[in-house]
Amino acid sequence: MQKLLFFALLIFAISIGENNAKKFRIVNGKNGLIENFPFQLSLRLRTIHICGASVLSDSWAITAAHCVHDVEHTPREVTLRMGSTWRTRDGVIVPVQQIHTHPSYNAETMNFDVSLLKVRENTFHRPDLYVKPIKLPGLSEKIPNNSVATVSGWGHQSSSDHNLSYQLKYTQVFTVDQVECNNSLRIHGGVSNAMFCAAARSTDACQGDSGGPIQINGILVGVVSWGVGCADPYYPGVYTRLAYAPIRFWIKLLTKL
Numbered sequence: 034m035q036k037l038l039f040f041a042l043l044i045f046a047i048s049i050g051e052n053n054a055k056k057f058r059i060v061n062g063k064n065g066l067i068e069n070f071p072f073q074l075s076l077r078l079r080t081i082h083i084c085g086a087s088v089l090s091d092s093w094a095i096t097a098a099h100c101v102h103d104v105e106h107t108p109r110e111v112t113l114r115m116g117s118t119w120r121t122r123d124g125v126i127v128p129v130q131q132i133h134t135h136p137s138y139n140a141e142t143m144n145f146d147v148s149l150l151k152v153r154e155n156t157f158h159r160p161d162l163y164v165k166p167i168k169l170p171g172l173s174e175k176i177p178n179n180s181v182a183t184v185s186g187w188g189h190q191s192s193s194d195h196n197l198s199y200q201l202k203y204t205q206v207f208t209v210d211q212v213e214c215n216n217s218l219r220i221h222g223g224v225s226n227a228m229f230c231a232a233a234r235s236t237d238a239c240q241g242d243s244g245g246p247i248q249i250n251g252i253l254v255g256v257v258s259w260g261v262g263c264a265d266p267y268y269p270g271v272y273t274r275l276a277y278a279p280i281r282f283w284i285k286l287l288t289k290l
Contacts, residue, residue, distance in 0.1 A: 085245020
């Protein structure tokens with residue numbers, strides 16, 4: 034009976050992460066250390082890593098809506114591992130108290146793919162751990178084309194390797210012109226103003242990295258959202274644009290940040 038429950042939980046966790054998303058992982062990434070990414074969180078359904086997330090303040094984190102949409106009303110199912118380089122050990126595991134998904138989120142188009150996670154006050158204030166908030170962009174702040182951006186997470190390391198990374202990985206990608214990206218992805222639904230794209234040769238984010246951070250010069254410009262394949266030269270990765278006014282206003286309304 035216990036084995037059946039375990040496998041049921043495992044299948045449920047995988048379905049949460051995969052549902053309605055072409056989920057992301059770091060392909061051909063480098064080994065990272067949490068001291069260099071102190072805002073990085075592992076989002077877990079019970080004990081199973083399903084996505085990434087980022088620390089915004091002492092009591093708020095952010096992730097992709099598709100990571101938590103099916104458990105929004107049962108936040109006790111979700112925990113966060115903070116302060117660790119390793120996916121399955123060290124750091125501290127904390128429960129999520131509330132999940133707030135953007136009201137305009139569309140699971141079919143992946144538009145407005147962003148959720149906020151509320152934890153107990155001062156949970157992320159841990160001077161004894163490598164835990165630190167990352168700054169948000171300003172309202173409607175532009176992302177110049179060809180900007181160098183860094184993506185990080187514990188996702189799969191190739192399209193054929195379905196094992197999650199044990200150690201935190203990171204890679205660098207370059208932002209892509211919005212019109213060019215929309216044309217590339219038109220047959221897959223294209224991209225909206227609530228999204229932006231980034232790509233690089235032979236490296237990308239993919240399964241297991243969804244909801245995790247993409248940053249430019251220490252600013253959290255987006256969260257990993259969706260893509261077609263991983264590191265496919267014809268298709269850039271797609272990220273939720275946090276500076277987009279309807280998203281940035283919503284974050285400010287809930288978090289005061």
